[in-house]
Amino acid sequence: MSVLIVGSTALDSIKTPKSANPRLLGGSASHAAMAASFFGPVNLVGVVGDDFPRRYIQLYERHGIDLEGLQRVPGKTFHWSGEYESNMNNRRTLLTELGVFETFTPTLPAAYQRTPFVLLANIAPALQHHVLDQMRRPRFVAADTMDLWLKVALPDLLRLVKRLDAFVLNDSEAQMLTGEDNVFVALKKIHRLGPTYVVVKQGSHGSILSSPRGLFICPAYPLPKVVDPTGAGDSFVGGMIGYLAAAKGPIDDHIRPAMIYGSVVASFCCEGFGLQRTTKVTRAQINQRVKELERLTRF
């Protein structure tokens, strides 16, 4: 089945102590859509300006991503610039130019409104609501978020969380949202906000699912070298929903492997700047790492 993905479609300029990588394809929706595209059809909802490189459009297309929902409008594409320290753990934002993103209203093409799986990738909760308002009885709705929305749009976000099947956030956001250091207590508190599935991402330590069938501890794929972690969280959730949409039967039967696949796609994401590595990976390479993760965790 298809996945609809809404979020930011951006140009990312990523600096490290060793290199500068200007105007890479980035944004939460780009990473999530590319990750989901390994598993089945993706409908992308976003906005880009007239400076958006034609080669990035072609890149989406080569991955079979439907672009009817990608608005192309006059003005500049959302541009984010950030710098990592040498250990790739600490990041600081150098520049955020919203451009055409500032006035973005995600209006869905009619053909998108019945997409069964929906991923509201990181974007303002008001826009996530707006997309959901246009959907007709989706089978499964997941959303990601970021610390910014917890600070500036908490009421919107809390209202959104009630409408979700799955809510995905990282550990520091879970702590900020619940006031709880302990991730297992935080998970319980987040469940009370509405979603059936709560996933807390813990970066290189993997992620934790809380679901009706209990907890699942999902490992990260071991990487001896992290080139650029930008978009890893988006790749994780994109891979996860892509796998779920392609699987047959109840969500509960597939959500654990879906997280493993998401984790593997995120590992590839970290091995190149922007989407450079992800876009060169094959499904066979993904399957290979999933098998490895199985071996690395069996006892």
Added chain:
Amino acid sequence: MSVLIVGSTALDSIKTPKSANPRLLGGSASHAAMAASFFGPVNLVGVVGDDFPRRYIQLYERHGIDLEGLQRVPGKTFHWSGEYESNMNNRRTLLTELGVFETFTPTLPAAYQRTPFVLLANIAPALQHHVLDQMRRPRFVAADTMDLWLKVALPDLLRLVKRLDAFVLNDSEAQMLTGEDNVFVALKKIHRLGPTYVVVKQGSHGSILSSPRGLFICPAYPLPKVVDPTGAGDSFVGGMIGYLAAAKGPIDDHIRPAMIYGSVVASFCCEGFGLQRTTKVTRAQINQRVKELERLTRF
């Protein structure tokens, strides 16, 4: 088979924002020995003063721990006092009174010298060497350490590491030792120092084994409440070597479940002050959590 465990045998006074817990049974060897005792016979090597409560001697005995190697000498028992912040993550040492530990020389009873499994729990590397010098062809030798020895006794420690089958340390120590942030690169570098098995502990994120059969990602048991993490690392390595000593056949066949059992014993350790919870646990409760961990990681 038996395990010989040498390390500190201490009295720990542990403060939290909510409680004071004076003079609990503590020390690396106490935690490790108690953890190993669930699986088979343990020979304890340490030193206590004449202020060491009789009830703690009885507690060791009730767990079948052999005390022929526990020196009881005039003077005060090693006393450590520490305070945790409310989230139990940050600890500061309030007081360290070495007492009889200052002049401790771990001389082994003749009966201990052929113990097949040896755990050199956290203690000065010179003393770890001294114990190893007295052993006759042990089958398997593991050691733990702490940041202090990396700072003040690095040459001794590096010489020790060459003599080990397994070296266990936590992530910040691995980073300090190798100058590597990335745990997988650090593991490789530590292998080059000598040991066949290297285990990096990552607290609530579990631990990672690097071995001839590859990596193993060992989860921590999920705890919604951590009462006191003091001794959790010692419990982990004690449980691990206790399980290994009880298992038949090659180490490689058992080291993964051994880590899982260690992880579970460490989880119980965290649920009470000092050894209060660990000493009330049954083997059946340990097996139960191991089964749960299996369910929590299967996909």
